[in-house]
Amino acid sequence: MRVIRAAAAGACFGVQRALDLANQAAKDYPKVKSFGPLIHNPQVVAELAAAGVAPVDSVDDGYDGAIVIRSHGLGPAARATLDRPGIEVVDATCPHVLRAQQAAVKLAQTHGAVVVVGDPQHPEVNAILEYAEQAGGRVWAVDSPAHIPSDLPERVGVVVQTTQNREVFDSIVVALHDAAVETDIKDTICSATAQRQTAARELAGEVDAMVVIGGHNSSNTTRLYEICKAICTKTYHVETVSELNSVDFSSCETVGVTAGASTPESQIVPVEEYLERL
Ligand code: F3S
Numbered sequence: 648m649r650v651i652r653a654a655a656a657g658a659c660f661g662v663q664r665a666l667d668l669a670n671q672a673a674k675d676y677p678k679v680k681s682f683g684p685l686i687h688n689p690q691v692v693a694e695l696a697a698a699g700v701a702p703v704d705s706v707d708d709g710y711d712g713a714i715v716i717r718s719h720g721l722g723p724a725a726r727a728t729l730d731r732p733g734i735e736v737v738d739a740t741c742p743h744v745l746r747a748q749q750a751a752v753k754l755a756q757t758h759g760a761v762v763v764v765g766d767p768q769h770p771e772v773n774a775i776l777e778y779a780e781q782a783g784g785r786v787w788a789v790d791s792p793a794h795i796p797s798d799l800p801e802r803v804g805v806v807v808q809t810t811q812n813r814e815v816f817d818s819i820v821v822a823l824h825d826a827a828v829e830t831d832i833k834d835t836i837c838s839a840t841a842q843r844q845t846a847a848r849e850l851a852g853e854v855d856a857m858v859v860i861g862g863h864n865s866s867n868t869t870r871l872y873e874i875c876k877a878i879c880t881k882t883y884h885v886e887t888v889s890e891l892n893s894v895d896f897s898s899c900e901t902v903g904v905t906a907g908a909s910t911p912e913s914q915i916v917p918v919e920e921y922l923e924r925l
Contacts, residue, residue: 648896648899648900648901648902648923648925649900649901650901650902650904650919650922650923651850651853651854651901651902651904652903652905652915652919653843653847653849653850653904653905654846654850655839655842655843655845655846656843656847656904656905656906656910656915657860657906657907657908657910657911657912657915658906658908658909658910658911658912659837659839659840659843659908659909660839661718661741661742661743661744661837661839661908662686662718662741662908662909662911663911664718664739664741665685665686665715665718665739665741666685666686666691666911668715668737668739669681669685669695669700669715669737669739670695670698672700672713672715672737673695673698673700675713676712677712678699678710678711678712679699679700679712679713679714679715679737680700680701680702680703680706680710680712680713680714680715681695681700681701681702681703681714681715681716681717682702682706682714682715682716682717682721682725682729683703683704683717683719683721683770684702684717685700685702685715685717685718685739686717686862686865687861687864687865687866687868687907688861688862688865688886688907688909688910688911688914689862689863689864689886690862690886690914691909691911691914700715705725705728706728706729706734710733710734711733711734712733712734712735713734713735713736713737714729714734714735714737715737715739716729716736716738716739716740717739717770718740718741718744719740719741719744719769719770719771719774720740720741720744720745720748720770720771720774720775721740721774722773722774722777722778723774723777723778723781724777741809741837743809743837744771744774744809746835747771747775747806747807747808747809747833747835748774748775748778750804750806750833750835751763751775751776751778751779751782751784751804751806751833752778752779752781752782753782753804753833754779754804754806754831754833755778755779755780755782755783755784755804756782756783756784757804757831758803758804758831759783759785759800760784760786760799760800760802760803760804761776761779761784761785761786761787761803761804761805761806762786762787762788762789762799762803762804762805762806762823762830763775763776763779763787763788763789763805763806763807763808764788764789764790764805764806764807764808764811764815764816764819765788765789765790765807765808765811766788766790766808766866767788767790769808769866771810772788772808775808776788779804779806784804785800787799789819790815791818791819792818792819792821792822795819795822795823795826795828799823799826799828800828801827801828801829802828802829802830803823803828803829803830804830804831804832804833805820805823805830805831805832805833806833806835807833807835807836808836809835809836809837810837810840810866810867810870810908811836811840812844812870813836813841816834816836839908840867840870840908843867843871843905843908844870844871844874846905847859847871847874847875847903847905848874848875848878850875850903850905851874851875851878851882851903852878852879854879854899854901854902854903855879855881855898855899855900855901855902856879856881856883856896856899856901856902856903857875857876857879857881857882857883857902857903857904857905858883858885858891858902858903858904858905858918858922859871859872859875859882859883859884859885859905859906859907860885860886860904860905860906860907860910860914860915860918861884861886861906861907861909861910861914862886862907862909862910863884863886865908865909865910867907867908867909868884868906868907868910869884869907871905871906872884875903875905879903881899885918886914887914887917888917888918888921891918891921891922896922896925902922904918904922
């Protein structure tokens with residue numbers, strides 16, 4: 648069976664940077680925690696915890712040591728709890744996420760109202776909403792055209808979750824205009840997501856089966872799975888190679904491999920090796 652990796656797949660720049668910063672912090676400081684799971688990848692989070700970088704939801708008053716801020720960023724209220732002697736902040740917020748936070752602040756200051764297009768449950772979106780609110784804006788998170796609030800003012804700033812799907816974003820912008828809401832749009836979608844989606848879409852059309860590797864709790868990996876599944880019915884979303892044991896690839900001559908932006912190389916290679924041995 649021929650195994651083909653998508654032209655763009657696996658850990659993006661922001662995730663790789665967060666992993667490097669966390670691993671370096673584990674060497675530099677005797678005590679290190681990450682504020683929340685560093686990335687949406689259970690195996691990586693477990694490996695980091697074993698190396699001494701365990702995730703915490705908040706920081707005790709008595710804690711002294713380093714804290715790594717994850718790639719999704721942290722809202723201003725939680726960030727403020729880290730501003731005290733004894734705490735060393737290692738900020739692994741992805742620069743693209745930082746750009747979205749800063750754009751939301753500017754839009755809040757300019758228009759007093761900000762729509763964040765993205766998943767309202769996602770920590771990145773929550774942090775962006777908090778920054779915009781702190782800057783004096785009324786805020787809304789919108790994840791589909793059907794969820795556009797009825798109480799929006801005439802003019803709003805719009806910022807986007809970095810990993811948002813472009814078609815969904817475009818459809819929300821159209822729906823805002825249909826609702827006669829004027830928009831000032833800062834397009835903060837990160838190209839890493841789009842590149843992985845385009846490459847996965849292309850590959851899924853050329854192979855007999857697709858394997859998508861990454862956390863089941865990773866929204867960008869799940870989206871890759873959905874894209875591939877719509878094109879190639881034999882598509883499997885796995886976190887580890889052992890999940891492929893029960894899959895029958897006997898009718899396949901080619902299998903494509905892709906991986907979410909939070910999936911490191913160390914999780915992709917074992918899957919490729921397993922498939923090549925079949
Ligand atoms: Fe950053 Fe884009 Fe990755 S926002 S964390 S480089 S998907």
